[in-house]
Each structure stands twice: as C-alpha cells, then as structure tokens.
Amino acid sequence: MQALPTLKIGQHIARYPIIQGGMGVRISGARLAAAVANAGGIGVISAAALGLNSPYFDISERNVRKRREQFFEANRLALIDEIQLARRLSPDGILGINAMVAAQDYELLVRTAAEQGINLIISGAGLPLQLPELTADYPAVALVPIVSSTRAARIICRKWERQYGRLPDAFVVENPNSAGGHLGAKLEELGTEAAALEVVIPDMVAYVRQELQQPLPVIAAGGIWDRSDIDRALALGASGVQLGTRFIMTHECDADIRYKEFHLHAKPEDVVIVPSPVGMPGRALRNAFAEKAIANSPDLERRCLASCLHACKCRDNQQNFCIVQALDKAARGDIEGGLIFSGSNAGRADRIVSVGELMTELVTPI
Numbered sequence: 182m183q184a185l186p187t188l189k190i191g192q193h194i195a196r197y198p199i200i201q202g203g204m205g206v207r208i209s210g211a212r213l214a215a216a217v218a219n220a221g222g223i224g225v226i227s228a229a230a231l232g233l234n235s236p237y238f239d240i241s242e243r244n245v246r247k248r249r250e251q252f253f254e255a256n257r258l259a260l261i262d263e264i265q266l267a268r269r270l271s272p273d274g275i276l277g278i279n280a281m282v283a284a285q286d287y288e289l290l291v292r293t294a295a296e297q298g299i300n301l302i303i304s305g306a307g308l309p310l311q312l313p314e315l316t317a318d319y320p321a322v323a324l325v326p327i328v329s330s331t332r333a334a335r336i337i338c339r340k341w342e343r344q345y346g347r348l349p350d351a352f353v354v355e356n357p358n359s360a361g362g363h364l365g366a367k368l369e370e371l372g373t374e375a376a377a378l379e380v381v382i383p384d385m386v387a388y389v390r391q392e393l394q395q396p397l398p399v400i401a402a403g404g405i406w407d408r409s410d411i412d413r414a415l416a417l418g419a420s421g422v423q424l425g426t427r428f429i430m431t432h433e434c435d436a437d438i439r440y441k442e443f444h445l446h447a448k449p450e451d452v453v454i455v456p457s458p459v460g461m462p463g464r465a466l467r468n469a470f471a472e473k474a475i476a477n478s479p480d481l482e483r484r485c486l487a488s489c490l491h492a493c494k495c496r497d498n499q500q501n502f503c504i505v506q507a508l509d510k511a512a513r514g515d516i517e518g519g520l521i522f523s524g525s526n527a528g529r530a531d532r533i534v535s536v537g538e539l540m541t542e543l544v545t546p547i
C-alpha cells in the first residue's frame with residue numbers, strides 16, 4: 182500500500198488525511214485536538230456545552246433564567262479557553278471546532294471560534310445554511326458541513342451559492358449505520374444500504390466533480406477503525422476520513438478515565454441505539470442509563486437544564502431526558518448514570534494508547 186496523501190481543506194494542508202471527529206460535551210477538548218494536530222491530522226474541539234464542566238457554570242443556580250444565561254456565557258468562555266489552550270499545545274497544527282446547528286448558541290459559538298482564529302468549522306446536526314454569513318469576516322476559516330446524503334449537500338450548496346456566492350471547503354459524509362453520537366437518519370433508515378459509505382461516498386464524489394466541478398474533498402466518517410478502512414474509503418473516492426470512537430481510547434482524550442475504560446471493555450453487542458430528545462437516534466453503549474432511555478423509564482432526569490436546543494422533546498414535551506446532563510455525567514466518569522455515545526466499533530481496542538502511537542499505526546502502510 183502507498184503512503185497516505187495530504188489533505189487540503191481551504192487554505193489548510195494536513196500532513197495526513199485524518200480528521201478527529203468532534204465529540205460533544207468535553208470528550209474532544211483541547212488536549213485531544215492538539216495531540217491529533219501535532220501528529221499531522223486535523224484536531225477538532227466539540228463546542229457542544231463545554232461550559233457545563235467549567236468554572237463558569239454553577240449547576241445549583243435555581244433561577245431558570247439566570248441558569249440559562251450563565252450556561253450560554255459559560256459555553257462561550259469555555260470554548261475560548263479550549264481554543265487558546267489547543268493553540269498553545271499545537272502552535273502550528275490544524276485545529277477545528279465542531280458546532281451543532283441544533284444548538285441555541287450555535288451562531289455565538291461559530292462567531293467566537295472564528296474570532297479566536299480557528300482554522301476549520303465542521304458543522305452538522307442540521308443543515309448549516311447560514312454558516313458563511315457567520316464567518317464572513319474571517320475568510321481563512323474553512324467551512325465543512327456534515328451530511329449523510331448527496332441530497333443534503335445539494336441543498337446546502339444551492340443556498341450557499343445563491344446567497345453567498347461560495348461553496349463549502351469540504352464535506353464530511355457520515356454513515357449513520359456505524360457512526361457514534363447523534364445520527365443523521367431516522368430509526369427506520371438505519372442499516373439500509375442507501376445510507377452506506379459504499380453508496381454515498383461515490384455518489385458525493387460524482388456530485389462534487391460533475392455538478393460542482395470543484396476539487397472539494399469528501400471525507401468519510403463512521404465505522405473507520407484502521408488503515409484498511411482508510412484505504413477502502415480512499416478507494417471509494419474519499420480524500421480523507423474522520424474517526425471518532427477510536428480516539429476515545431487515547432491518553433489525550435479529554436473524557437474521564439472511567440469513560441475510556443468503559444469503551445475498552447465494551448463488546449459489539451453492547452452498542453445500542455438510544456432515542457434522544459434532539460429527535461435523532463443516537464448510537465451509544467449499553468449501561469444503566471441507556472437501558473432506562475430505551476425503556477423511557479419514569480426515573481429519567483426530565484428537568485430542562487438550560488434550554489440548550491432549538492427543538493427538544495425533553496423541554497417541549499417532557500419526553501426522553503436532558504441530553505446535555507446525560508452526556509456531561511458520562512464524560513465526568515459516571516459511567517452508569519450518564520449517556521456514553523459510541524460508534525459501532527467500540528470494544529475493538531485492547532488498550533489505551535497515545536494519540537502519537539495511534540496516528541503512527543493509522544498512517545503506516547500495511
């Protein structure tokens with residue numbers, strides 16, 4: 182096998198075509214992102230609810246309005262801290278943020294990251310139709326939508342071309358059949374061939390080349406584990422890959438050690454689909470919390486913490502559970518009481534390694 186190609190997104194050229202996927206509520210913070218960037222990949226801080234586990238937020242605040250204001254301000258300040266720390270740890274690396282369109286503070290977080298000199302904004306959980314407007318003053322920031330279908334990419338491109346006279350700098354195509362976290366498909370669509378990378382990547386590549394007529398990279402995400410998966414994605418026409426789950430089992434991953442060890446000891450049958458108040462299914466590991474969530478148990482925490490989403494079944498209909506609290510608990514090590522997002526490959530690692538070691542394994546030809 183040949184050496185891996187570089188990956189050019191906008192003005193930024195990564196030595197290796199490997200993006201570490203943003204993992205929300207402080208699973209991928211500054212430490213993980215900087216380590217990946219230093220190893221020649223693209224490191225991504227997830228901007229989702231970083232303020233929760235930060236000195237700027239006091240969960241005991243009883244006044245709902247005050248707690249909400251404090252939450253959004255804490256997210257902003259914590260994002261600034263993470264970006265500045267990542268930049269100190271990786272002065273020359275390529276660093277991005279992942280921002281979710283579904284979040285109420287999406288616009289604020291995107292603008293904040295651009296002001297802080299982030300190199301890339303990767304954006305999904307909804308269509309990032311307004312993204313160019315939010316970063317208009319920062320042309321060096323590369324903009325990368327996450328899609329699960331060519332149809333979604335086409336809607337974004339039409340709107341961006343018409344309204345802003347530009348196209349995205351790359352696309353992440355996420356396979357809902359294997360990716361971790363919230364999935365860009367309905368429950369009944371999961372497992373269908375139409376959503377598989379083998380179908381969507383060649384279709385996206387044909388769209389980009391023939392209709393857009395631009396050399397825009399298409400990045401494959403979901404279920405990528407080792408070098409053979411990377412080679413397979415590149416053979417389908419992808420220019421790079423995005424990995425989430427595999428980076429959890431690294432020393433530098435920002436989650437509590439108990440979270441990493443839970444992944445390490447998981448078996449393939451522990452990977453489950455959990456309904457989420459966001460309205461999308463989520464892929465996670467079976468634990469006490471996931472079982473309650475699947476059973477829609479009355480014991481679930483249904484108090485809305487901060488009205489963090491535009492549409493939320495927990496806040497609006499008292500259904501499911503409070504997603505940010507569930508993810509935050511798990512990230513801090515409450516591995517039975519929190520929600521542990523994971524891709525379908527959980528349990529394939531046999532030990533926790535450094536990001537450098539993992540990247541060396543991924544880039545070494547087999």
Ligand SMILES: Cc1cc2nc3c(=O)[nH]c(=O)nc-3n(C[C@H](O)[C@H](O)[C@H](O)COP(=O)(O)O)c2cc1C
Binds near residue numbers: 521
């Ligand atoms: C714990 C966890 C949290 C995630 N959080 C986010 C997120 O906040 N935003 C997002 O767009 N994707 C999120 N993802 C998806 C990843 O960025 C990535 O695309 C996906 O995990 C790739 O599939 P893989 O885990 O099989 O490698 C998350 C995934 C995991 C495992």
